[in-house]
Amino acid sequence: MENQQTIQPLFHVLKSQQFTRPLLDELYEITNKVRRLAKTKEGLDFLRTILSDKRGMLYFVQPSTRTFLSFLNACQILGIQTSEIRDTNTSSEVKGESIYDTIRTFCSYVDVVIMRYPKAGFVEEIAQVMDQTPRPVPFINGGSGPDQHPTQALLDIYTLRQSFKDLGGLENKTIMMVGDLKRGRTVRSLTYLMKHFKGVKLIFVAPKYLQMGDDIKTFCQDVNIPFIESEDMNGLLPEADAVYMTRIQDEYDLNGESKALDYSKFHITVDNLKLLKPASIIMHPFPRRFEINIEVDKDPRAMYWRQERNGMWTRVAILAKIFNVHNKILNM
Amino acid sequence: MENQQTIQPLFHVLKSQQFTRPLLDELYEITNKVRRLAKTKEGLDFLRTILSDKRGMLYFVQPSTRTFLSFLNACQILGIQTSEIRDTNTSSEVKGESIYDTIRTFCSYVDVVIMRYPKAGFVEEIAQVMDQTPRPVPFINGGSGPDQHPTQALLDIYTLRQSFKDLGGLENKTIMMVGDLKRGRTVRSLTYLMKHFKGVKLIFVAPKYLQMGDDIKTFCQDVNIPFIESEDMNGLLPEADAVYMTRIQDEYDLNGESKALDYSKFHITVDNLKLLKPASIIMHPFPRRFEINIEVDKDPRAMYWRQERNGMWTRVAILAKIFNVHNKILNM
Amino acid sequence: MENQQTIQPLFHVLKSQQFTRPLLDELYEITNKVRRLAKTKEGLDFLRTILSDKRGMLYFVQPSTRTFLSFLNACQILGIQTSEIRDTNTSSEVKGESIYDTIRTFCSYVDVVIMRYPKAGFVEEIAQVMDQTPRPVPFINGGSGPDQHPTQALLDIYTLRQSFKDLGGLENKTIMMVGDLKRGRTVRSLTYLMKHFKGVKLIFVAPKYLQMGDDIKTFCQDVNIPFIESEDMNGLLPEADAVYMTRIQDEYDLNGESKALDYSKFHITVDNLKLLKPASIIMHPFPRRFEINIEVDKDPRAMYWRQERNGMWTRVAILAKIFNVHNKILNM
Numbered sequence: 001m002e003n004q005q006t007i008q009p010l011f012h013v014l015k016s017q018q019f020t021r022p023l024l025d026e027l028y029e030i031t032n033k034v035r036r037l038a039k040t041k042e043g044l045d046f047l048r049t050i051l052s053d054k055r056g057m058l059y060f061v062q063p064s065t066r067t068f069l070s071f072l073n074a075c076q077i078l079g080i081q082t083s084e085i086r087d088t089n090t091s092s093e094v095k096g097e098s099i100y101d102t103i104r105t106f107c108s109y110v111d112v113v114i115m116r117y118p119k120a121g122f123v124e125e126i127a128q129v130m131d132q133t134p135r136p137v138p139f140i141n142g143g144s145g146p147d148q149h150p151t152q153a154l155l156d157i158y159t160l161r162q163s164f165k166d167l168g169g170l171e172n173k174t175i176m177m178v179g180d181l182k183r184g185r186t187v188r189s190l191t192y193l194m195k196h197f198k199g200v201k202l203i204f205v206a207p208k209y210l211q212m213g214d215d216i217k218t219f220c221q222d223v224n225i226p227f228i229e230s231e232d233m234n235g236l237l238p239e240a241d242a243v244y245m246t247r248i249q250d251e252y253d254l255n256g257e258s259k260a261l262d263y264s265k266f267h268i269t270v271d272n273l274k275l276l277k278p279a280s281i282i283m284h285p286f287p288r289r290f291e292i293n294i295e296v297d298k299d300p301r302a303m304y305w306r307q308e309r310n311g312m313w314t315r316v317a318i319l320a321k322i323f324n325v326h327n328k329i330l331n332m
Numbered sequence: 333m334e335n336q337q338t339i340q341p342l343f344h345v346l347k348s349q350q351f352t353r354p355l356l357d358e359l360y361e362i363t364n365k366v367r368r369l370a371k372t373k374e375g376l377d378f379l380r381t382i383l384s385d386k387r388g389m390l391y392f393v394q395p396s397t398r399t400f401l402s403f404l405n406a407c408q409i410l411g412i413q414t415s416e417i418r419d420t421n422t423s424s425e426v427k428g429e430s431i432y433d434t435i436r437t438f439c440s441y442v443d444v445v446i447m448r449y450p451k452a453g454f455v456e457e458i459a460q461v462m463d464q465t466p467r468p469v470p471f472i473n474g475g476s477g478p479d480q481h482p483t484q485a486l487l488d489i490y491t492l493r494q495s496f497k498d499l500g501g502l503e504n505k506t507i508m509m510v511g512d513l514k515r516g517r518t519v520r521s522l523t524y525l526m527k528h529f530k531g532v533k534l535i536f537v538a539p540k541y542l543q544m545g546d547d548i549k550t551f552c553q554d555v556n557i558p559f560i561e562s563e564d565m566n567g568l569l570p571e572a573d574a575v576y577m578t579r580i581q582d583e584y585d586l587n588g589e590s591k592a593l594d595y596s597k598f599h600i601t602v603d604n605l606k607l608l609k610p611a612s613i614i615m616h617p618f619p620r621r622f623e624i625n626i627e628v629d630k631d632p633r634a635m636y637w638r639q640e641r642n643g644m645w646t647r648v649a650i651l652a653k654i655f656n657v658h659n660k661i662l663n664m
Numbered sequence: 665m666e667n668q669q670t671i672q673p674l675f676h677v678l679k680s681q682q683f684t685r686p687l688l689d690e691l692y693e694i695t696n697k698v699r700r701l702a703k704t705k706e707g708l709d710f711l712r713t714i715l716s717d718k719r720g721m722l723y724f725v726q727p728s729t730r731t732f733l734s735f736l737n738a739c740q741i742l743g744i745q746t747s748e749i750r751d752t753n754t755s756s757e758v759k760g761e762s763i764y765d766t767i768r769t770f771c772s773y774v775d776v777v778i779m780r781y782p783k784a785g786f787v788e789e790i791a792q793v794m795d796q797t798p799r800p801v802p803f804i805n806g807g808s809g810p811d812q813h814p815t816q817a818l819l820d821i822y823t824l825r826q827s828f829k830d831l832g833g834l835e836n837k838t839i840m841m842v843g844d845l846k847r848g849r850t851v852r853s854l855t856y857l858m859k860h861f862k863g864v865k866l867i868f869v870a871p872k873y874l875q876m877g878d879d880i881k882t883f884c885q886d887v888n889i890p891f892i893e894s895e896d897m898n899g900l901l902p903e904a905d906a907v908y909m910t911r912i913q914d915e916y917d918l919n920g921e922s923k924a925l926d927y928s929k930f931h932i933t934v935d936n937l938k939l940l941k942p943a944s945i946i947m948h949p950f951p952r953r954f955e956i957n958i959e960v961d962k963d964p965r966a967m968y969w970r971q972e973r974n975g976m977w978t979r980v981a982i983l984a985k986i987f988n989v990h991n992k993i994l995n996m
Contacts, residue, residue, distance in 0.1 A: 045381075108976070620761065
């Protein structure tokens with residue numbers, strides 16, 4: 001246990017880049033322990049006492065089912081009581097209050113703020129502003145526009161490591177990312193974490209218009225992650241150890257430009273599934289539209305539903321770590 | 333206790349027809365015990381430990397106050413923690429996700445899904461689809477369009493039996509159902525349960541256009557429940573042991589057709605109340621409009637407010653039975 | 665402790681006028697004790713057992729962030745489980761149910777109803793109606809249109825007393841109220857409580873059109889609270905021990921009349937802050953717009969954020985008193 005005390009504490013969760021390999025390893029270990037404890041009523045009742053003195057705020061200004069419910073259930077698992085605002089029409093912002101006052105109000109009542117906000121970088125900005133007040137609380141970025149979704153990246157890494165646990169881990173694997181890489185915050189956040197795993201290669205498959213952003217590609221070059229860009233999903237499928245599918249983020253279209261694209265060659269069906277290696281896995285951050293045919297769900301390589309449930313467990317681990325009660329769980 | 337083990341387990345709650353008399357009797361017994369326990373803080377604190385390891389989802393796509401709040405409070409009584417979606421604008425369906433993926437997502441996080449959905453038969457369909465996944469959870473139908481509302485029927489049966497407990501039970505009683513019998517899911521679900529009580533007679537009072545559906549009338553004939561159809565409420569009131577009032581379900585109108593009807597002769601007021609037997613009771617599933625004048629609330633035969641509260645207790649019993657912890661309650 | 669038993673019990677919380685000085689003193693004492701207990705996990709875990717057998721309804725028909733969240737968190741601190749309706753589109757009112765039936769429905773399921781409603785006097789009216797039913801529950805007025813906001817007044821009194829605790833208490837202080845005094849329910853409710861503190865003087869600063877209502881001014885005369893009316897905030901700032909700022913309540917405008925006013929001379933900035941005594945405090949019920957420049961937040965005399973957090977603690981005390989478990993807290 002002693003070496004655990006040398007691992008960095010965690011306060012705000014704002015972007016993937018803040019995570020170190022030891023911290024990823026620790027969160028991985030906590031997540032595994034939480035899952036084991038959750039198999040019995042005794043274990044779940046124990047978990048529910050861990051943060052029974054805390055209250056959290058879920059402030060989700062963009063629509064969300066998964067991330068919202070996943071965080072809410074993670075809070076409940078640890079005994080954190082929650083408030084939620086999902087519809088700003090019922091809040092004081094309609095009376096002309098500034099977003100800063102609204103969020104500082106949350107900080108008056110609760111111990112952690114989990115928020116989704118459409119503006120890139122805003123959660124980070126607000127966390128810095130609130131750090132100057134007498135009662136700073138941790139902020140967790142639950143998705144900041146097309147920018148970042150760090151807890152999604154953490155659960156993705158967890159899922160990859162679990163899937164490859166008998167295959168030497170995530171190291172030396174080839175990860176194919178498919179779809180709207182330009183505006184998909186999940187693939188952006190995930191790529192940042194790949195630098196912690198030696199020998200990982202990336203394949204970015206997207207229509208030219210939606211290829212991965214230059215900032216991420218520069219990052220890969222800087223940290224020596226080899227990557228290729230392509231439009232030929234089927235040709236490259238046989239090389240992938242994991243295929244990470246994403247949907248077109250047309251809510252960020254300016255003029256409906258993504259409607260004009262033929263997206264069908266970036267879809268997984270039972271047909272092109274045959275191109276995939278037997279030990280490969282298919283992931284998706286959800287929600288999906290047509291990227292993965294529903295028939296694929298029955299294939300054992302379809303990992304996305306387990307990935308989704310992993311999100312809840314990973315978020316339990318993150319919350320426990322933030323409040324520095326993770327050793328209570330690990331020592332249980 | 334031993335004979336309790338022979339009673340069928342309960343998983344999904346989808347429609348009235350699935351309930352047997354022994355199961356109704358068991359739910360009746362659990363409900364009574366829950367009500368007794370709920371009279372003290374000790375009892376309520378005990379109940380709150382019973383399902384403290386469970387989490388539930390309330391997914392209500394149609395407006396609801398009563399059923400929603402009743403289930404939510406039932407969950408809280410048993411310590412079940414809940415998530416809710418009542419406004420689909422805040423969920424991922426706006427991003428083009430299929431309803432199947434949305435609901436399977438709930439199943440990733442929670443242990444029971446309670447849902448109201450406008451499409452007849454849909455809750456049953458979705459339960460079957462989810463039963464094919466690796467993590468099936470119980471589904472509870474909280475109202476499926478004009479089709480069914482099985483937990484309402486269960487609470488109605490509970491209320492009838494409690495009201496007639498010193499009068500020989502529900503057996504041999506005459507139940508009058510009044511109003512929009514065609515599209516009222518509560519009277520439909522309730523009629524299915526009447527076959528378990530010998531000697532019950534039904535009186536269907538409705539404007540011709542809104543009379544009870546043929547499927548239900550055929551059912552009555554098949555299981556030998558005598559019924560009559562009439563438009564003459566006042567003429568038949570003296571024969572009723574229970575009068576079950578319902579409102580016009582004009583949300584299912586295609587062209588405002590129910591607006592043209594004179595509905596006033598299907599109303600209970602302090603005047604025609606005099607026609608009712610002293611030991612009779614008046615019920616209503618709520619919400620009401622003008623079917624029962626508010627002055628009637630003071631009459632001791634007005635049972636609808638108690639019926640409403642019984643709904644919460646009955647739903648506690650249903651949830652305890654589903655998770656097979658009802659004997660913890662019965663043995664307390 | 666014995667003399668505590670002579671203090672009046674508390675059931676409904678409807679308007680400021682119902683509070684006596686002994687009751688204010690008792691709530692003040694409970695609030696202080698709650699804050700002390702809330703400093704440790706043990707204390708918070710203890711508080712969460714206090715009302716773990718109770719369930720509450722938050723029915724907020726007008727937009728609210730602060731009062732809603734403050735009450736919700738207060739409930740959570742005491743272990744009260746909650747239901748909420750903040751958007752009447754998802755409830756049975758859309759099916760034509762009367763507000764009386766809707767609210768009586770809440771009373772069927774829960775033990776306390778906390779409500780915000782736009783109509784003056786309505787919470788009081790509904791509480792009286794429900795008192796005639798077999799299962800009356802306490803109602804708490806969380807803001808009744810432009811009329812009253814009694815729990816805001818209680819938290820304001822708490823904040824004033826805490827701020828002046830080493831300065832002889834609230835007695836003999838000069839309180840300046842600034843802004844929309846005509847339609848600002850917080851200043852109205854607060855003024856009613858001032859009669860319990862000897863020697864308090866009031867300064868009402870507002871544009872003529874928005875000056876304090878005659879009913880409140882008559883009240884002041886009747887109970888011998890000296891007050892002056894003025895438009896000259898800066899000229900009077902040096903006399904104030906507390907400045908209570910409010911925003912223009914333009915949601916009550918009939919024809920946008922308050923848009924025509926020059927409101928800038930009723931604003932606090934770092935400039936006119938210099939006019940204020942070193943030991944004075946600045947309060948605001950929030951939300952704010954431009955009444956207090958954000959730069960003022962850093963001044964030690966800015967008490968509004970602490971005031972906001974005091975709201976949560978005061979509401980814990982109110983709930984504990986209503987359910988007569990406050991002595992459990994005081995004796996802890």
